[in-house]
Amino acid sequence: MTQLAIAERLRATVGEARLQSLLQAYAESRGAILPLAVLLRDEGVGIDDDVVTWIAQTCITSTAMVTSALSAFPELMNDPDSITVCDGLSCRLMGAGYVQRLLRDRLGSDRVCTSPCQNACSSAPIVQVRGTLYGGLQEASLQALAQRLEQPERAS
Amino acid sequence: MQERRWLLEGVERPDADALDVYRRNGGYDGAWRAFDEIDPAAVIDEVEAAGLRGHGGAWRPVAARWRAAGALGGVRALLVDVSESESGRFRDRKLAERLPHRLIEGALIAAHALTADDVYLCVRADWRRARSVLGHAMDEARAAGWIDRALGRSGHAVRLHLHPVPGPLPARGTDQLLPHLIECSRPEPRASNGTNDLPTLFGAPVLVHTAATLAFLPAILARGSGAFRELGSADFPGTVAISVSGHIRRPGLFEVEIGSGSFGELIDTLAGGVVDETDLLAVFPGGAPALDGDALKSLQIDPGVWSQPGGGEHEGSFGCGTIVVADDAVTPLDLAARWLDHAAQLGCGQCPVCREGSVWLIQHLQRLREGGVTAIDPSALQERLEILAHGEGEGLAICGHPTVAAHVTQGLLQIAPEHVDSQASAGATPIDDDAPLRTADSIHLRF
Ligand code: FES
Numbered sequence: 001m002t003q004l005a006i007a008e009r010l011r012a013t014v015g016e017a018r019l020q021s022l023l024q025a026y027a028e029s030r031g032a033i034l035p036l037a038v039l040l041r042d043e044g045v046g047i048d049d050d051v052v053t054w055i056a057q058t059c060i061t062s063t064a065m066v067t068s069a070l071s072a073f074p075e076l077m078n079d080p081d082s083i084t085v086c087d088g089l090s091c092r093l094m095g096a097g098y099v100q101r102l103l104r105d106r107l108g109s110d111r112v113c114t115s116p117c118q119n120a121c122s123s124a125p126i127v128q129v130r131g132t133l134y135g136g137l138q139e140a141s142l143q144a145l146a147q148r149l150e151q152p153e154r155a156s
Numbered sequence: 157m158q159e160r161r162w163l164l165e166g167v168e169r170p171d172a173d174a175l176d177v178y179r180r181n182g183g184y185d186g187a188w189r190a191f192d193e194i195d196p197a198a199v200i201d202e203v204e205a206a207g208l209r210g211h212g213g214a215w216r217p218v219a220a221r222w223r224a225a226g227a228l229g230g231v232r233a234l235l236v237d238v239s240e241s242e243s244g245r246f247r248d249r250k251l252a253e254r255l256p257h258r259l260i261e262g263a264l265i266a267a268h269a270l271t272a273d274d275v276y277l278c279v280r281a282d283w284r285r286a287r288s289v290l291g292h293a294m295d296e297a298r299a300a301g302w303i304d305r306a307l308g309r310s311g312h313a314v315r316l317h318l319h320p321v322p323g324p325l326p327a328r329g330t331d332q333l334l335p336h337l338i339e340c341s342r343p344e345p346r347a348s349n350g351t352n353d354l355p356t357l358f359g360a361p362v363l364v365h366t367a368a369t370l371a372f373l374p375a376i377l378a379r380g381s382g383a384f385r386e387l388g389s390a391d392f393p394g395t396v397a398i399s400v401s402g403h404i405r406r407p408g409l410f411e412v413e414i415g416s417g418s419f420g421e422l423i424d425t426l427a428g429g430v431v432d433e434t435d436l437l438a439v440f441p442g443g444a445p446a447l448d449g450d451a452l453k454s455l456q457i458d459p460g461v462w463s464q465p466g467g468g469e470h471e472g473s474f475g476c477g478t479i480v481v482a483d484d485a486v487t488p489l490d491l492a493a494r495w496l497d498h499a500a501q502l503g504c505g506q507c508p509v510c511r512e513g514s515v516w517l518i519q520h521l522q523r524l525r526e527g528g529v530t531a532i533d534p535s536a537l538q539e540r541l542e543i544l545a546h547g548e549g550e551g552l553a554i555c556g557h558p559t560v561a562a563h564v565t566q567g568l569l570q571i572a573p574e575h576v577d578s579q580a581s582a583g584a585t586p587i588d589d590d591a592p593l594r595t596a597d598s599i600h601l602r603f
Pocket of ligand 1: 086087088089090091092116117118119120121122124126243244
């Protein structure tokens with residue numbers, strides 16, 4: 001696909017009205033770097049070099065600036081289908097280590113990643129899949145979740 | 157001890173996040189009063205009379221901050237921290253997901269008092285539900301004419317923007333951090349220039365508030381400052397929402413009157429007690445040294461007690477009162493190692509004292525865990541912890557993040573120093589990978 005075609009596809013994904021309102025929300029358009037990346041990610045677009053270039057052009061800044069901004073946010077660069085196990089203190093105390101081990105054994109290490117505290121600690125241990133939070137996991141609910149995640153198309 | 161809901165009033169109502177439900181229960185009455193019936197100066201007077209303080213951890217008087225901002229020429233925008241920079245806290249996430257209109261209304265009132273035209277709600281990007289609920293609530297408020305449109309007799313229009321931020325952020329310094337984050341999206345606090353100057357966003361002065369602080373404003377404006385003043389202590393009026401998690405029978409978010417009791421009472425009554433009725437350890441991610449169960453019993457839920465010179469009953473920062481509890485299946489040493497590891501991950505990496513000091517300490521705690529006290533130099537460990545603890549005060553660190561990390565670690569290591577060797581040989585504990593799942597009896601205000 002040409003750069004122009006990629007740009008048109010991304011612009012259509014964001015939508016002209018949303019794009020303009022995002023750009024106008026900031027005194028300098030580089031404020032829209034992260035909002036645009038998150039919006040695209042929400043729409044299921046993986047953040048690759050083409051996307052970085054488009055965001056840089058749209059926000060009138062350099063690709064280095066966009067890359068630097070996104071590097072502070074590793075979750076954004078992860079596979080959108082990855083399964084995130086909270087590894088914060090409360091989740092650890094309630095068995096996050098066990099959850100990580102079980103999901104890695106069942107689903108493979110490359111599909112499972114960890115995060116710091118997700119700030120839903122009352123429901124520890126926590127797993128997040130495509131933005132959906134699974135909390136208060138017990139042996140049965142964890143096994144059921146693992147079983148559902150073994151069929152990725154029905155995971156969420 | 158009982159719950160007194162002000163911030164979380166209505167949180168369990170069905171469809172509490174919907175505009176019509178919020179309106180039916182008095183929602184936006186406070187904003188209407190602020191925008192239509194009184195002027196911005198009177199809003200500040202009302203908030204001053206209420207004695208509201210910031211609930212982000214520093215407990216600064218809100219009205220005084222607003223007056224100081226006015227004296228410096230005012231602010232262009234208000235930045236709202238909806239990112240829970242304290243790990244173990246789940247108050248602002250709950251507010252965003254269950255009571256988004258209270259948050260929006262509070263932000264509107266504050267923006268009006270400050271005569272600011274823009275509000276940025278800075279929400280953790282990975283809280284997709286919170287972003288979506290807030291986004292929907294903003295659409296509802298916009299359609300109903302509460303935002304982006306001249307409101308009441310004041311004719312003041314406030315624009316609201318949702319800005320996703322990475323997270324979690326370092327535990328301190330969000331005043332400087334959030335504007336920087338919007339400008340270039342890197343979570344690096346900036347050094348204060350040593351004056352009282354306001355932080356700036358693209359060159360324009362701004363003010364930063366924590367979400368929960370602003371969510372108190374609607375009821376203060378609607379019910380009057382007197383009702384708020386009736387609760388809490390003279391210097392710290394009102395209520396505080398405490399996040400309790402860990403090895404507790406009923407973890408959750410509990411809103412109680414400030415000064416109405418101790419953390420021990422809160423844990424034993426509202427939170428149902430410790431799971432195995434054993435001794436407990438308490439970690440305060442806000443920056444206070446960790447404690448054992450006995451010390452916790454008398455520790456008051458009142459930031460005023462904590463902030464006295466010398467610490468009063470307990471030296472350290474109350475923070476937001478967030479508490480993580482562990483029973484004695486976990487050793488203080490184990491918890492300290494885990495905590496420091498966690499704190500190091502959240503550091504931005506700009507200051508050597510924090511970046512390199514944390515790694516050095518993690519390595520030494522690991523050696524201590526594996527080989528007992530003879531494997532390390534205890535005085536060097538204490539010395540490094542002291543350096544970390546005073547990093548900001550002595551100009552070695554831009555923000556207070558290393559101080560928080562050090563205080564919690566120091567507290568854990570001081571709980572049973574004579575037993576460090578036996579802790580080191582305790583083997584696997586519930587915090588390790590091999591530990592089984594544990595389950596609370598119930599969850600108060602479940603996510
Ligand atoms: S520790 Fe997992 S949500 Fe806080």
